Structure formats: structure tokens, C-alpha cells
Amino acid sequence: MISVLFVFSVLFGEDRETATYKPTDVILINCGTAFNTIDSRGRTWTPEQPKVFAWNSVNVSFPSKASESELLWKDVPAVPYKTVRIFRSKFTYSFTVSSGWKFLRLYFFPSRYRSDFDAVKSFFTVTVNGFTLLKNFSVNSSDSGRLIKEFIVPVLGGSKTLNLTFRPSPNSLAFINGLEIVSMPDRFYTKGGFDDNITDVGSNGDFKIDDTTVLETVYRVDVGGGMNVKDTGMFRQWLPNYGSPLGDSGNVYIMDFTINYTEKTPAYVAPREVYTTLYVRPDAKDHMNLNWTWLFPVDAGFNYLVRLHFCETMVKITKPGQRMFSIIIGNQIAKAETDVILLSGGPLIPMYLDFRTLLASNTSKTGERVNLRLDLCPNQYSYDAILNGIEIFKLNDSRGNLAGQNLVPINPIMLGGDGKLDVFLIIILAVCSAIGLVTFFIVAILLVKRKKRKDNRAGTFKVLLKQYTYAELKKITKSFSHTLGKGGFGTVYRGKLSNGVKVAVKVMQDLKGTGEDFINEVTSMSQTSHVNIVSLLGFCYEGSKRAIVYEFLKNGSLDQFISRENSSTQDVKTLNKIALGIAQGLEYLHYGCKTRIVHFDIKPQNILLDDNLCPKVSDFGLAKLCEKRESIVSLIDTRGTIGYIAPEVFSRTYGGVSHKSDVYSYGMLVLEMVGAKNKEIVETAASNTSLAYFPEWIYKELENAEQTWRFGDEITREEKETAKKMVLVGLWCIQPCPLDRPPMNKVVVMMDGSLDALEIPPNPSMHISRGFIAECSSLSDGGEIIRAVDSANT
Incomplete structure (x- = not known):
């Protein structure tokens, strides 16, 4: 269970904001509309202007609108997702910008538009100034019903034009709902960390990112954060992360300290909310020599830039040597004897470190997904390790290509203890990929022996979910004391997880043999993720005891x-x-x-x-x-x-x-x-x-x-x-x-x-x-x- 401890008072108002970066370029295009629109953050989006269309873009696109009801049900904001521009063939936007590195954000809402265009079924390629960002890409519906792809693009040298091209795949269309271009401080993500250095993991040297590199933001995590973080002028989105059900019990500390930004770590590097929230274990003595471990699913075959944010805010840590830990990336030591106080210069002074790691493919399979593993290993007799923020970026390959497997990144998995999972992989019975969203669940593995088959063959199935024991279900439901309803295959009980989340637990009738109905329900529900499909949170498969845990909906049937x-x-x-x-x-x-x-x-x-x-x-x-x-x-x-x-x-x-x-x-x-x-x-x-x-x-x-x-x-x-x-x-x-x-x-x-x-x-x-x-x-x-x-x- 995770608890939130507020140290002193918590006042995160706009008046407390430190100095932020003021971008020289801010371009917000609401595609498919003819009017200025204002989003929920008060930003004004402009319609497309003819001057941003390249000469080869005439009569190859048309606008359309999404259904108001679908926006409502999926809780998707109207700006910029209500309108869309759909491309029949190659289409290019041309933007004149200042010289430098730019954030390029592409906004997608996979919907069936009024023109009878089904965006979920579209496949297309996106390039920018010769770099391939997406290839044969399909915008599958995510949990939130929308998708934002963020890239970091160089516009340097004599050219000050950013050419963004959409090219539909054969027998398909392409589309885009919104475009955003925002400048950033000079070489902000390419020069290195606060020490102007990018450590090349696995070698003794440094790594250089030149001006012919494009980056894709894969993860940006506020470790321990649970609020809507206001960024520092670049409109970045920070994913809140309290850990995962498989992680250790711990506390999230939220401090009301003044962060002392420096010339090496200016205020725009990360918001103060990132540096004043952290996830710590309740008793460091019980966790000596146990790693913090994060697993980030990524595309194999690419280099990745990993940026880690640290700030020592604990009152009892005031001098070097009190908290020391090693940073391990991909099972290789990236930095040993890390001492935040020593490196930053003191308490309440933020710092950030950059690392380069190569995630090689284990097979020749195209589009293979692998885990980028991050471990923090505390030194013996030292205080436990800390981490405030994580940013992970994919770098293009030698062909200028960033396109990997067509999957939406999932939330990272954080493990406690020694980083081992207590579940086992099973062979798949039925794979139903709900737009790649099987990666949104933690792998749970079970082996189902199929008896009473004439050929006595074994059948198995695979689900990527949390597996509960029957004893855990009794605790969750208070010994099955609150009945919600009964059906042909079992009884549904009301329950509550350790984190306070209310759930419904469907306990199947004692089954023998294959339990085909149970397998049907688990395999079907585990492969789905949609606002109009009930969310499956876990299951129990213990002897003849079989149960399903799903979200509790108080309005009933x-x-x-x-x-x-x-x-x-x-x-x-x-x-x-x-x-x-x-x-x-x-x-x-x-x-x-x-x-x-x-x-x-x-x-x-x-x-x-x-x-x-x-x-x-x-x-x-x-x-x-x-x-x-x-x-x-x-x-x-x-x-x-x-x-x-x-x-x-x-x-x-x-x-x-x-x-x-x-x-x-x-x-x-x-x-x-x-x-x-x-x-x-x-x-x-x-x-x-x-x-x-x-x-x-x-x-x-x-x-x-x-x-x-x-x-x-x-x-x-x-x-x-x-x-x-x-x-x-x-x-x-x-x-x-x-x-x-x-x-x-x-x-x-x-x-x-x-x-x-x-x-x-x-x-x-x-x-x-x-x-x-x-x-x-x-x-x-x-x-x-x-x-x-x-x-x-x-």
C-alpha cells in the first residue's frame, strides 16, 4: 500500500512558480477547423493557413469532425481533437521557424469521423526534414482515447523551414488532429546533463549527439508525483507514477521546500513538483542492498537517451556520504557511488544526469519490444536510493529512422525488492491484441492443464494481468460478505484493494476440468481496453477456485x-x-x-x-x-x-x-x-x-x-x-x-x-x-x- 505524506504545508499555486523558459516559437495548429480555438489550458490554437501548405498539397486533403458523443464518453477535449484533416495522398505542411531544436507534437484521436472515415483503420508514414518519424503507423485507440507523439527535431544551418509530410499507405488514408511546435533552450536535450556530459553506458567514454539526430519522447515520469504538473514553459507532460501493485509498500513524500535552482540546473529543466516529490520505502534498514527496479518496454535496435533527475530534500540528509547508490541501466553500471549531495553541491539543489544505452535486438524479428531496465542499488549501510524524475528518448538509427513497432508505450513497471517478478509465463491460447494495449498490464502467468480430452493434449492460455490468491480475495471482499449479484456462472462480491480502489470480484462456481467459461472471460477481457468495456484488473486461478477482479461501477447494471x-x-x-x-x-x-x-x-x-x-x-x-x-x-x-x-x-x-x-x-x-x-x-x-x-x-x-x-x-x-x-x-x-x-x-x-x-x-x-x-x-x-x-x- 502507498501512502502520501505531506511535509509542512503544500502550496502549489501559480504564484509559487519559479522562473520558466519563454519559447521563441509556439505554433499551435488545430487541423480541420476554420476558427481560432482555446484549449483547457487557455492556449489559443489557430486554423491551418494556406502558407503552411507546400506546393504539392493541393486537393489531396479534406477536413472532418468527430462525434460530440464520442468525445463526451471518452472524456476527450474538443481542442484539438474535435476536428481533423484527412489526407488522400502525400501532404506537406511547411513552417518557418527560428534556428534551433524544436518540440514537435502530433495529436491523434482515433475515431469514426462524420465523413465515414475510420481513423483506427488508417496506416501512414510521417517524415520531417528527411527523418522518418512514423512508418506504416496505425493510431490504435489507447486508454485515454487519444494519442500524443512528441519528437525533438533540429532546424539548424541555413534552413529555417520545418517540412512535415504525411504519406498514406496503399489503400489507406492519413490524418492529424493537431500540430504543436515549441522551441527549447539551446541543445537542451543534446549537450548532456547538468555536467554537460552524456555517459555512454557500457564503455569508458562519453556519447555525443550531433545536429543530425532526431529524438522521440518515450517516457517522462514524475516519480512519486500524483498531480497535474505544470511544466516550465515548454508544455511537456509528466506522467505521474506511484509505482505498481508489484512494488514494495512505500510512501510518497511531498515537500514544500524552495528548490535552489542553479546555473547548471536552471528552473526550466524540470518543475519544482518533480524535485519535491519522491517515492521512498518506509524503513530503509529493511531494504538494505535491495534495488529499486523499473522496466520500460521500448523498441529494440535503437539508442536511448536516459535522463534522471535528483534532488536531496530529506531533512536528515545534509552532507556527502550519507546517501550513496549505484545507477545500473540495462544490467550495466552507468554510474557507481552516486552521491546527490556531493554532485549537486548540497541539499535542495537539483541535478540531472544523462546516459546513452543501446537496446539491441535479441532476435532477427522486426519490431521486437524489449525492456529498458533501470536499477538503483543503495550502498551498504547507506540510506536508501532516491529518484525524482525519469525521461527516456529514442534516437534515430543510421538511416534517419525513428519508426519502431506500432505500439502505444505503456506505463513503466516499478518493482521493489530485488526486482524479481513472482509470476510465471504461460503459452498463449488466444492472442487478441486490443491495439497493443495488452502491454498496459503486468505479466501474470498460469499453466492450465486440459483434462478429459480424447487426445489428452494440454491446453494453456496467456494473460497479462495481476494474479491473486484465493486468500487475497477473501481479504479484499471481507470473506465475501457483500454480494452484488448472482449469475449463471458465479456470484459477484464487492471488495476493496489495499490502495482503496473499489472492485467487483466474480467468484466462479467450483469448476473441474478446463473451466472453458473462465478461460473465455479472462482471455477476452484481458485483451481489451475501451471506455465502453469493463476493465479487468486481475484474476485468481487456484485449483478449483477461479475468480475475476474488475472495476466496481456503483450505478449497477x-x-x-x-x-x-x-x-x-x-x-x-x-x-x-x-x-x-x-x-x-x-x-x-x-x-x-x-x-x-x-x-x-x-x-x-x-x-x-x-x-x-x-x-x-x-x-x-x-x-x-x-x-x-x-x-x-x-x-x-x-x-x-x-x-x-x-x-x-x-x-x-x-x-x-x-x-x-x-x-x-x-x-x-x-x-x-x-x-x-x-x-x-x-x-x-x-x-x-x-x-x-x-x-x-x-x-x-x-x-x-x-x-x-x-x-x-x-x-x-x-x-x-x-x-x-x-x-x-x-x-x-x-x-x-x-x-x-x-x-x-x-x-x-x-x-x-x-x-x-x-x-x-x-x-x-x-x-x-x-x-x-x-x-x-x-x-x-x-x-x-x-x-x-x-x-x-x-
């Missing part, structure tokens, strides 16, 4: 929300946003992962709502992974819940089972949300009526201009149109023939659009066979089902 007594007065706009969010989550499962995920159990009970009523798809126990190019899913069982199951899942006479089965379930869910599907009829209908499965009465209600569905007589005309739009979308989704249903990416557009754009679909109940009704009614009432069917029906 959609089923509870629409069933409340005040449901008749629920806001139509809110329900429409919830329906849109669910559609976006399913669109992500179907199209946003390298391996498609078909959920097979979409229903209100499996949609959870957070504090802001943002919906999150949950319960992946019946999910199936399949390749995107495969239109048909192979099933030997029937999956889902009565009332939401697509006809083809029961009877192949309606077509093959595919991701369109989720579309059907979504349609039934939407109809239930607006009251167009009567849940009570489903639960009480006779076994020989199709009313239990298909809302035949809807078409008569559509003809009634005064129909208000579940919302009462007080709703406005606009709200009536929104409700009718939801009904029409639902009806399109429940067409009996899968080919007649729209795919989820089209459903998102329909749900986000207007009523005028929709036609009334055919009555689905006119095409349902009696055989299907009979087959449905032979099943047990309610709940989740898995029923084997004759293989001849597949």
Missing part, C-alpha cells in the same frame, strides 16, 4: 437502471447516449481488436454503468474469439440468454452464426430500453408464442404518432423522434436474416445520427419460423444457457 420505479421519467437523451456507448463497445470488440471478439450474451444485466452513466460491456463468459476475415463462427453449442439470442444460433436455417448475432442481441436490448420490448411478456409468455422473442406489436405502435413508449406524455417532439430512432435501429438489428442486419460500425452511425436518415425496416416477426419458436420453447426458462446441438445443424 442497465437492467437495474431501466427497471427502477422512476424509469418512466428517465431522460430519452440519456438512454440514447447509453445505447450509443454500448454500440461503440461492441464495434470495438468486432473491429477494434486484431482478433474479433463475439460476446454472445448481450443483455441489460451484462451492461454496467459508471458514475457518469457511461455503459460498459461486461461478462465475457460466453465470448468467442475469431479471425476478422472469418465471417462465420464455428459453434457446437448454443450460447446466450432467452429473449436475446439470434435465430441462427438456434437454427442454421437462418444463416451462419457470426458477429451479427451480437447485433441481434443489441437490437433486443435497445428495444427493451425504450419500452418497445415488454420484458414481462418475455418472462410470462406461453411456450408457443413468438411474443416471447419478437416484439410483433411494435409496427402498430410506430403508426401511432402520439406514441411515447416508456417516457410518458411530457416528452418533447425532439425526444419522441429520438425514441422512435432507437426503435428503428433496434428493429433493423433484429432482422431474422443476419445479412439484413447492419454491422456494428453502421449501427454506431445510425444511433448517432438523426431519425430522418432511417427507413422503416421489414417486420422481423413475419419471417420467423414456427420451428424456431418450438426449439426456443423447449429450453428451460430464463438465465444463461449452453446447450449442445447436433453437429449436423452447424
Whole structure:
């Protein structure tokens, strides 16, 4: 557990800011707009001007806009992400700037824009003044829903022009939401640390960065920081870092001291918040000779510049020799006997050191990812090591190339003790890369032996998550004392982690054998990261005890929300946003992962709502992974819940089972949300009526201009149109023939659009066979089902 200790008073107001750097160049371009806009920090972004377009850029691009609802759900600021410029072919921006090194920041928001351009599926190359920054790059959706790529570019010599070129890959488009160019102090990141030296790790010499080098910012971490750090004039973003669940228990100290900047370490080097926060272990005597260890996933085959920030702020450390430690980078000693007091000149005086290290590839595999390892090893009988800030930059190779593997960097992993992980790697059963976001989780490894197989082969699966013991889960849930709900495969309990984070713990029924449903849920959820997908935090796999730990959402399920007594007065706009969010989550499962995920159990009970009523798809126990190019899913069982199951899942006479089965379930869910599907009829209908499965009465209600569905007589005309739009979308989704249903990416557009754009679909109940009704009614009432069917029906 991590605690925060405030030493003296904490006053981090703007009036306490030390002198900052004033850049000579600040260029902020909000691409695709025609007006000046102001961001959340009060900075003014200007529209693109013709003078920044090179001569070869005419008629090769067009602007567009993102959906307001998607910006809202993903908590993405409108500036500069609401508008975008999309490139059909090679396009070049030309900027006249002063001579010197520049920050170049590229802002991306992977979204489906109003021009029907899906940015997630775009691939392109970006170059600047002959350097390749990104190659065949795809802006996959990150946790925050946006991505900022920061580079450091030289504009030196006689030329004072920065040419930034976007080149779409074949059969693709390129795009950019925002451009930022900011100058920096002369050779700020290329001359070396406070001692004007870059130590070449692994040799006895120094390393020089010449004027033909471009750098990419890979990590910038305020170690121990947990606040929004205001930078020193260069608008850098510092990642807060309290450590990780696998790290030692420790304290974050926040000091209210005056930092004594010097000529060697000016105030613009790093904000005072960086130097006044640090992460320390509670009792140094218990940690003697144990390293601090950080692991930073990076691209192999490149040189990296590592900048470390230090400042001695502990009251009891006042003279040289009291705190000494070695800096080890990549298992090689970078600097032995480091003494911050001795090097800086005293307490409260900041300093920073620069190191160069080469991360060689272990294989011939292109785009290999490796860990850049940083260790701080305290000397014997010395106080524990300290570190205030970390910056890591990738340097271009000999061909002027910075492009590595197409992955979004993850938060660094910090380990305590001797830096060893207490988990084991397992062979992969199913790899579903959710836009590279599998790297956002700490590796947890388990070996699952598959018994009762005719060929007695072993099956294993790999997940990159925190693994809990059953004893830990009992502690988290207070011996499973607070039940949140029960499902077909287990019971969900409320819990709280040691850091205070509330969680939901789903304990599966005692399982024997393979536990396929458990494997389905863990492998599916662990490969996803989307605002509309519930976040999986860990799991337990201990004998027959199997459990899943995921984020706790206090508003409960959609089923509870629409069933409340005040449901008749629920806001139509809110329900429409919830329906849109669910559609976006399913669109992500179907199209946003390298391996498609078909959920097979979409229903209100499996949609959870957070504090802001943002919906999150949950319960992946019946999910199936399949390749995107495969239109048909192979099933030997029937999956889902009565009332939401697509006809083809029961009877192949309606077509093959595919991701369109989720579309059907979504349609039934939407109809239930607006009251167009009567849940009570489903639960009480006779076994020989199709009313239990298909809302035949809807078409008569559509003809009634005064129909208000579940919302009462007080709703406005606009709200009536929104409700009718939801009904029409639902009806399109429940067409009996899968080919007649729209795919989820089209459903998102329909749900986000207007009523005028929709036609009334055919009555689905006119095409349902009696055989299907009979087959449905032979099943047990309610709940989740898995029923084997004759293989001849597949």
C-alpha cells in the first residue's frame, strides 16, 4: 500500500512558480477547423493557413469532425481533437521557424469521423526534414482515447523551414488532429546533463549527439508525483507514477521546500513538483542492498537517451556520504557511488544526469519490444536510493529512422525488492491484441492443464494481468460478505484493494476440468481496453477456485437502471447516449481488436454503468474469439440468454452464426430500453408464442404518432423522434436474416445520427419460423444457457 505524506504545508499555486523558459516559437495548429480555438489550458490554437501548405498539397486533403458523443464518453477535449484533416495522398505542411531544436507534437484521436472515415483503420508514414518519424503507423485507440507523439527535431544551418509530410499507405488514408511546435533552450536535450556530459553506458567514454539526430519522447515520469504538473514553459507532460501493485509498500513524500535552482540546473529543466516529490520505502534498514527496479518496454535496435533527475530534500540528509547508490541501466553500471549531495553541491539543489544505452535486438524479428531496465542499488549501510524524475528518448538509427513497432508505450513497471517478478509465463491460447494495449498490464502467468480430452493434449492460455490468491480475495471482499449479484456462472462480491480502489470480484462456481467459461472471460477481457468495456484488473486461478477482479461501477447494471420505479421519467437523451456507448463497445470488440471478439450474451444485466452513466460491456463468459476475415463462427453449442439470442444460433436455417448475432442481441436490448420490448411478456409468455422473442406489436405502435413508449406524455417532439430512432435501429438489428442486419460500425452511425436518415425496416416477426419458436420453447426458462446441438445443424 502507498501512502502520501505531506511535509509542512503544500502550496502549489501559480504564484509559487519559479522562473520558466519563454519559447521563441509556439505554433499551435488545430487541423480541420476554420476558427481560432482555446484549449483547457487557455492556449489559443489557430486554423491551418494556406502558407503552411507546400506546393504539392493541393486537393489531396479534406477536413472532418468527430462525434460530440464520442468525445463526451471518452472524456476527450474538443481542442484539438474535435476536428481533423484527412489526407488522400502525400501532404506537406511547411513552417518557418527560428534556428534551433524544436518540440514537435502530433495529436491523434482515433475515431469514426462524420465523413465515414475510420481513423483506427488508417496506416501512414510521417517524415520531417528527411527523418522518418512514423512508418506504416496505425493510431490504435489507447486508454485515454487519444494519442500524443512528441519528437525533438533540429532546424539548424541555413534552413529555417520545418517540412512535415504525411504519406498514406496503399489503400489507406492519413490524418492529424493537431500540430504543436515549441522551441527549447539551446541543445537542451543534446549537450548532456547538468555536467554537460552524456555517459555512454557500457564503455569508458562519453556519447555525443550531433545536429543530425532526431529524438522521440518515450517516457517522462514524475516519480512519486500524483498531480497535474505544470511544466516550465515548454508544455511537456509528466506522467505521474506511484509505482505498481508489484512494488514494495512505500510512501510518497511531498515537500514544500524552495528548490535552489542553479546555473547548471536552471528552473526550466524540470518543475519544482518533480524535485519535491519522491517515492521512498518506509524503513530503509529493511531494504538494505535491495534495488529499486523499473522496466520500460521500448523498441529494440535503437539508442536511448536516459535522463534522471535528483534532488536531496530529506531533512536528515545534509552532507556527502550519507546517501550513496549505484545507477545500473540495462544490467550495466552507468554510474557507481552516486552521491546527490556531493554532485549537486548540497541539499535542495537539483541535478540531472544523462546516459546513452543501446537496446539491441535479441532476435532477427522486426519490431521486437524489449525492456529498458533501470536499477538503483543503495550502498551498504547507506540510506536508501532516491529518484525524482525519469525521461527516456529514442534516437534515430543510421538511416534517419525513428519508426519502431506500432505500439502505444505503456506505463513503466516499478518493482521493489530485488526486482524479481513472482509470476510465471504461460503459452498463449488466444492472442487478441486490443491495439497493443495488452502491454498496459503486468505479466501474470498460469499453466492450465486440459483434462478429459480424447487426445489428452494440454491446453494453456496467456494473460497479462495481476494474479491473486484465493486468500487475497477473501481479504479484499471481507470473506465475501457483500454480494452484488448472482449469475449463471458465479456470484459477484464487492471488495476493496489495499490502495482503496473499489472492485467487483466474480467468484466462479467450483469448476473441474478446463473451466472453458473462465478461460473465455479472462482471455477476452484481458485483451481489451475501451471506455465502453469493463476493465479487468486481475484474476485468481487456484485449483478449483477461479475468480475475476474488475472495476466496481456503483450505478449497477442497465437492467437495474431501466427497471427502477422512476424509469418512466428517465431522460430519452440519456438512454440514447447509453445505447450509443454500448454500440461503440461492441464495434470495438468486432473491429477494434486484431482478433474479433463475439460476446454472445448481450443483455441489460451484462451492461454496467459508471458514475457518469457511461455503459460498459461486461461478462465475457460466453465470448468467442475469431479471425476478422472469418465471417462465420464455428459453434457446437448454443450460447446466450432467452429473449436475446439470434435465430441462427438456434437454427442454421437462418444463416451462419457470426458477429451479427451480437447485433441481434443489441437490437433486443435497445428495444427493451425504450419500452418497445415488454420484458414481462418475455418472462410470462406461453411456450408457443413468438411474443416471447419478437416484439410483433411494435409496427402498430410506430403508426401511432402520439406514441411515447416508456417516457410518458411530457416528452418533447425532439425526444419522441429520438425514441422512435432507437426503435428503428433496434428493429433493423433484429432482422431474422443476419445479412439484413447492419454491422456494428453502421449501427454506431445510425444511433448517432438523426431519425430522418432511417427507413422503416421489414417486420422481423413475419419471417420467423414456427420451428424456431418450438426449439426456443423447449429450453428451460430464463438465465444463461449452453446447450449442445447436433453437429449436423452447424
